Amino acid sequence: MITLQNLSTGYGSHVVMQGINAELRQGELVSLLGPNGVGKSTLLRTLSAFQPALAGDIRIDGRPLSQLSIRERSRLIGVVLTERTTVQHMTVRSMVGMGRTPYTGFWGGLDEEDRRVVDDAMQKTGIAHLQHRHINTLSDGERQKVMIAKAVAQETPIILLDEPTAFLDYPSKVDMMRMLLSLAHGMQKVIFLSTHDVEMALQLSDRVWLMEDGHLTTGTPRQLAQDGSITRFVCREGVSFDTQSLTIQLQVNA
Numbered sequence: 038m039i040t041l042q043n044l045s046t047g048y049g050s051h052v053v054m055q056g057i058n059a060e061l062r063q064g065e066l067v068s069l070l071g072p073n074g075v076g077k078s079t080l081l082r083t084l085s086a087f088q089p090a091l092a093g094d095i096r097i098d099g100r101p102l103s104q105l106s107i108r109e110r111s112r113l114i115g116v117v118l119t120e121r122t123t124v125q126h127m128t129v130r131s132m133v134g135m136g137r138t139p140y141t142g143f144w145g146g147l148d149e150e151d152r153r154v155v156d157d158a159m160q161k162t163g164i165a166h167l168q169h170r171h172i173n174t175l176s177d178g179e180r181q182k183v184m185i186a187k188a189v190a191q192e193t194p195i196i197l198l199d200e201p202t203a204f205l206d207y208p209s210k211v212d213m214m215r216m217l218l219s220l221a222h223g224m225q226k227v228i229f230l231s232t233h234d235v236e237m238a239l240q241l242s243d244r245v246w247l248m249e250d251g252h253l254t255t256g257t258p259r260q261l262a263q264d265g266s267i268t269r270f271v272c273r274e275g276v277s278f279d280t281q282s283l284t285i286q287l288q289v290n291a
Contacts, residue, residue: 038062039084039195039227044093046076046083052091053079059246059255061229063194066214066221068238069231070270071248077231080248081199084229085116097195111139115188117181117198129175129183130168133158136190158190161224162216178209182216189220196220198230202237210234214241235271239283258283 038060045055053076061067071077082088084095086102095102097113105113115136124132136158137151147155159165162182172180181201188196201217202210214237221228221243232238238245239258247254247266254266261267262280271278277286 038098039229040094040096040099042094042096044083044095045091046079047091048079048088054248054251054253055092057093057253059253061195061227062244063227064222064225065227065243066218066241067227067229067244067246068242069229069246069248070233070235070238072270075248075250077248078199081197081229081231085114085197086110087116108139111191111193113193113195115191115193115196117184117188117196117201119200119203124172127172128168129164129170129172129186130155130159132172132183133164133168133186133190136187136192139191154192155190158186161189161220162186177204178206178213181205181213185216185220189224193226195227195229198228200231200233202232202234210237214238218242235267236283236285239267 041057041059044057045052046057047053069077069080083090089103102110134147134151134155137147137154141147141151156165159168162185164179164182164186167175167179167183172183175183185201198217202213205213217228217230218241220226239262242258244255245258245261247261247270249270254261256264262278262283268278268280271285275288277288279286
């Protein structure tokens with residue numbers, strides 16, 4: 038479990054959000070929603086320890102994140118970023134194998150157990166058939182799955198993802214979210230992701246965090262639909278939200 042206690046995020050003296058109290062639980066897929074510029078990526082970077090918290094505390098199973106060594110963090114948290122991978126001459130298998138670095142060191146070779154973990158990660162993410170392809174020959178969706186497989190091979194109990202469905206077509210978005218849900222449930226991982234795909238997040242996530250105007254609301258998709266949080270977030274002139282089907286309705290004027 039990750040516990041956030043009175044957490045403040047931001048840069049230097051600039052506070053993006055403060056007083057965050059929430060938790061991420063094992064075996065759940067949690068989606069982070071919110072408008073552009075509200076601080077979703079800042080929160081993810083803070084949880085990843087890429088930047089320090091301005092105040093408050095982040096604890097993983099009771100242990101302060103700030104007190105963990107880089108090696109300890111690399112065995113607890115896997116991170117998948119939005120940026121497209123620009124590696125040219127590396128096979129899929131080699132990239133997934135990089136997930137074993139916390140155990141082998143950067144220049145360490147993979148032993149039989151490492152290779153088994155890599156095989157298992159590629160199977161679970163559905164990319165085993167791509168293992169001999171070069172990264173630069175893959176589609177955006179295939180590349181994103183490779184980076185997720187790398188995080189799975191890292192064998193961390195926590196995986197954080199920044200907009201993993203960006204750049205994907207609709208069927209690929211659905212496939213990606215279903216795969217992440219399966220990993221959360223099947224491997225009992227904490228999987229936390231930011232996304233702008235509101236409907237998909239509501240229909241496929243176990244829980245949702247909604248960031249708005251310096252305030253964080255958390256709950257199941259159904260809870261946030263029923264208490265009006267999602268309606269407040271998505272509705273405007275010509276846009277409505279159906280709280281029963283968890284779908285967004287557009288009104289088109291003839």
